[in-house]
Amino acid sequence: MPQTMIPKKELVQEARTVAAALAQYSTMVVVGIGGSSQGLRAITSALGARKKTIIICDDLDPIAFQMATQHVDWKTTCINVVSKSGGTLEIMALASVVVDFLKKAVGEDWIHHVAVTTDPQVGFLRQWAKQHDLKTCQIPANVGGRFSIFTAVGLLPLCWAGYDIDALLLGAQSALADAAPKKWAEQQVEWDRSGRSIAVVMPYSSHLSDYARWFVQLWAESLGKSEVGQTPLVAIGTADQHAQLQMFAEGAKNKCIRFIIVKSWLQDIVVPESINPETSYLSGKSFGQLLTTAAETTAQALEQVDCPSYTIALPELNETALGHLMMCDIIMTLAAAKLYGVNPFGQPGVELGKKLWRQRIEA
Amino acid sequence: MPQTMIPKKELVQEARTVAAALAQYSTMVVVGIGGSSQGLRAITSALGARKKTIIICDDLDPIAFQMATQHVDWKTTCINVVSKSGGTLEIMALASVVVDFLKKAVGEDWIHHVAVTTDPQVGFLRQWAKQHDLKTCQIPANVGGRFSIFTAVGLLPLCWAGYDIDALLLGAQSALADAAPKKWAEQQVEWDRSGRSIAVVMPYSSHLSDYARWFVQLWAESLGKSEVGQTPLVAIGTADQHAQLQMFAEGAKNKCIRFIIVKSWLQDIVVPESINPETSYLSGKSFGQLLTTAAETTAQALEQVDCPSYTIALPELNETALGHLMMCDIIMTLAAAKLYGVNPFGQPGVELGKKLWRQRIEA
Structure with missing residues (x-):
C-alpha cells in the first residue's frame, strides 16, 4: 500500500517538533545506513545544500569517516541516529564513535544534542532514548527502511535543514493517482x-x-x-x-x-x-x-x-x-x-551474512 | 601490449617539465571526460587530496559545474585540457566556458595558464596549442583513453599536485610479471x-x-x-x-x-x-x-x-x-x-549517438 508510506499528520508534526527543538544547532550528523540514509542523500544531493549542514555518516571507511567529521564543532552539532531495527551493526559502531566525540566536547549535556529515529516500540534505540530522555521520531512499524523516505527518516533532517517537506509530501501524494x-x-x-x-x-x-x-x-x-x-x-x-x-x-x-x-x-x-x-x-x-x-x-x-x-x-x-x-x-x-x-518487503537473503559477520567480530 | 601503456622515460620527463612550468599555480582545472578523467579521479579519490587542488570538469550538469568552479581564483589557476582525439563535444563546451572565465580574469595572459594533453600530431587541441604556443603533453597515438592513466593524462596532474608518480609507475611495472x-x-x-x-x-x-x-x-x-x-x-x-x-x-x-x-x-x-x-x-x-x-x-x-x-x-x-x-x-x-x-580497442558502438547528438545541436 503506497499510501501507508506517507505518514499521518501527527507524525509529520512530530518531525517538525523535533526539528524545531534542534533548531539551535547548525550541523546535523545523521547516523544511518541503507534505507536510513540513501533517500535523504538522494534528495539533498539533487537539491543542493541549505544554510544548515547535514552530514550523513554511513561509512566504515576510516578515512572517509574522518574527512566527514573532522571539521565538526560538536558544541553546535546535533546527532540523529536512524535505524528502524535499532541494532544495525554499522550504526552501533558509528553512533558509539560520534556520541563519544560529543561527550568529550559537551559532557553531560550530550543528551540535549541527540535525537533518535526508530521503531515506535521495539529495538535498542527506542530503549536508549527512554533511558536518557532523548528526542525521538518514529518510523511506523509497517514501513520498511527502503520505503521510509517520506517518514521522519527524511522529514526530520530535511525540515530541520530548511527543505520544503510540504512540497515533498504533496509530490508524493500526487503520484498515488x-x-x-x-x-x-x-x-x-x-x-x-x-x-x-x-x-x-x-x-x-x-x-x-x-x-x-x-x-x-x-x-x-x-x-x-x-x-x-x-x-x-x-x-x-x-x-x-x-x-x-x-x-x-x-x-x-x-x-x-x-x-x-x-x-x-x-x-x-x-x-x-x-x-x-x-x-x-x-x-x-x-x-x-x-x-x-x-x-x-x-x-x-x-x-x-x-x-x-x-x-x-x-x-x-x-x-x-x-x-x-x-x-x-x-x-x-x-x-x-x-x-x-x-x-517486496524484508530482505531475508542478507541475514546469514550479518550473522557470520557478528560471529567473526565476537570471536 | 600492456607495457606500451607505460610511457617511455622522455614522456614521463615531458609530464614533469610541464608540471614544473605550472608549479606557480595553486589549482588545476582538468577538463577531460571518460578515459581522460576517470583514472585520475580514481587515484585522487583513493589517496585523498594533496596541498594543491585538482578540480576535474567532466560534467555538463550546470549546477555541478557551477559548484565545482564557483570558488576558483583564475589568477592562481591553470587549466589542463585533456582529450586524445581533441574534439570531444563535452570538452569543447567545457573548455570554451573555462577559457572564457580565464580570459575575463587575466586577459592576454591566459595562454600561460593553459596546458593541453592530447595526441602528438592530430586533432584540434594540438593545432590550438601550436597556434597559441601553449604547454603540451602527448598521449601516445597507440594508447586509447581508457588505457591512458599511466601517460601524461594521469602523470601531469598527479605529479603537479604532489603524488608520487615514480611509485605509481613502479606499481604498474611490477604488474607486468x-x-x-x-x-x-x-x-x-x-x-x-x-x-x-x-x-x-x-x-x-x-x-x-x-x-x-x-x-x-x-x-x-x-x-x-x-x-x-x-x-x-x-x-x-x-x-x-x-x-x-x-x-x-x-x-x-x-x-x-x-x-x-x-x-x-x-x-x-x-x-x-x-x-x-x-x-x-x-x-x-x-x-x-x-x-x-x-x-x-x-x-x-x-x-x-x-x-x-x-x-x-x-x-x-x-x-x-x-x-x-x-x-x-x-x-x-x-x-x-x-x-x-x-x-579491446576502440568503441565503434557510440559513434552513431555522437553523430545524432551533433546533428541535433547543429539543427
Whole structure:
C-alpha cells in the first residue's frame, strides 16, 4: 500500500517538533545506513545544500569517516541516529564513535544534542532514548527502511535543514493517482522476461546520482528474491556515454534503459564562442540543452540497435518533482513485485551474512 | 601490449617539465571526460587530496559545474585540457566556458595558464596549442583513453599536485610479471559463459568508488562488443550490503563478485565502549577490521548460496598499490578480450549517438 508510506499528520508534526527543538544547532550528523540514509542523500544531493549542514555518516571507511567529521564543532552539532531495527551493526559502531566525540566536547549535556529515529516500540534505540530522555521520531512499524523516505527518516533532517517537506509530501501524494508507474512496472517485467535482465537507470544530471543509488536499493532489495528480479545498474549522462554506452549498444543484448532528464534548470550555463571553429554550433547553447539532446539522441541511437528505453522528464529539481518521482518508483516496485510474485518487503537473503559477520567480530 | 601503456622515460620527463612550468599555480582545472578523467579521479579519490587542488570538469550538469568552479581564483589557476582525439563535444563546451572565465580574469595572459594533453600530431587541441604556443603533453597515438592513466593524462596532474608518480609507475611495472590477472580473466569469462553475465566489483572502501567506476569503463567499453562481454556493476561495502546484497544472494543467479579489501589503513578509527551493551563486541575493534571481516563473511555467505567470488587485497591505499591494481586490471581486460575474440580497442558502438547528438545541436 503506497499510501501507508506517507505518514499521518501527527507524525509529520512530530518531525517538525523535533526539528524545531534542534533548531539551535547548525550541523546535523545523521547516523544511518541503507534505507536510513540513501533517500535523504538522494534528495539533498539533487537539491543542493541549505544554510544548515547535514552530514550523513554511513561509512566504515576510516578515512572517509574522518574527512566527514573532522571539521565538526560538536558544541553546535546535533546527532540523529536512524535505524528502524535499532541494532544495525554499522550504526552501533558509528553512533558509539560520534556520541563519544560529543561527550568529550559537551559532557553531560550530550543528551540535549541527540535525537533518535526508530521503531515506535521495539529495538535498542527506542530503549536508549527512554533511558536518557532523548528526542525521538518514529518510523511506523509497517514501513520498511527502503520505503521510509517520506517518514521522519527524511522529514526530520530535511525540515530541520530548511527543505520544503510540504512540497515533498504533496509530490508524493500526487503520484498515488499517476498511471505511469504501473505501466513502467509492466514494461520492465516484460523486458526482463524477454531477456533484458538489466535495468539501467540513467539520469542526465550528476545531481541525480544518489537518487539512482536510492532506486537501486529499492528495486534490487525488493525484487531480488526467489531467483527473479531485474538487476538495476546506474549510468550517468553524459559521463557514461564515454564509459558504458559502447556496452549498451553492442554488448550482450540484456539491457533496457530508463532515462531521466531535467526539463528546466534554475541556473544554467551558456557556452560562449567555442574555442574550436569546427564546434561553433555549441556557441549559445546551454548545458541543460546539451544534456537533454544528449539523452534524446542516445535513446534514438540505442533504438536503432534494438535496445529499448523510456524517458522520464522532471520539470525541475525541486521537492515536488522528487517526491513525485520517488513515490512513482515505490509504486512501480510494488507493482513489479506483484507481477513477479515475490514479497517486496524484508530482505531475508542478507541475514546469514550479518550473522557470520557478528560471529567473526565476537570471536 | 600492456607495457606500451607505460610511457617511455622522455614522456614521463615531458609530464614533469610541464608540471614544473605550472608549479606557480595553486589549482588545476582538468577538463577531460571518460578515459581522460576517470583514472585520475580514481587515484585522487583513493589517496585523498594533496596541498594543491585538482578540480576535474567532466560534467555538463550546470549546477555541478557551477559548484565545482564557483570558488576558483583564475589568477592562481591553470587549466589542463585533456582529450586524445581533441574534439570531444563535452570538452569543447567545457573548455570554451573555462577559457572564457580565464580570459575575463587575466586577459592576454591566459595562454600561460593553459596546458593541453592530447595526441602528438592530430586533432584540434594540438593545432590550438601550436597556434597559441601553449604547454603540451602527448598521449601516445597507440594508447586509447581508457588505457591512458599511466601517460601524461594521469602523470601531469598527479605529479603537479604532489603524488608520487615514480611509485605509481613502479606499481604498474611490477604488474607486468603478475600471473593473477590472466587467471582472473579466465575465471570471469568462464563464469560469464556459465550464465554469470554480471561482474560485480565491490570494494570495501568508499575511497575506491571512483576506482570501481574506472574499472567499469575499462571492462565495459573494451569487451562490450559483438553481443558479448560481461556487464560490470559497482557495489560498495558495507553500504551495498544494505542495498544490493539481497539481490546477489537470492535474486537471479547471474552474478559473480570481485571483492577488494584494504589490508592496512594509515589512520584507522577504533570503536570506544559501545552505546549498546548487546553490541559490546564492537568495542576496541577498528573500522578497518570491521570492513575486512564484513567482506570475508559476505563472501562466505554468498558461497553458501552458490554465488562465486574472489578477493583482491590491497596492502594499503598508496600509489604503488593502485598502479599495480590498475595495470593488473588492464592486463585482465586485454586477456579477456582475447578469450572473447573481440578487439579491446576502440568503441565503434557510440559513434552513431555522437553523430545524432551533433546533428541535433547543429539543427
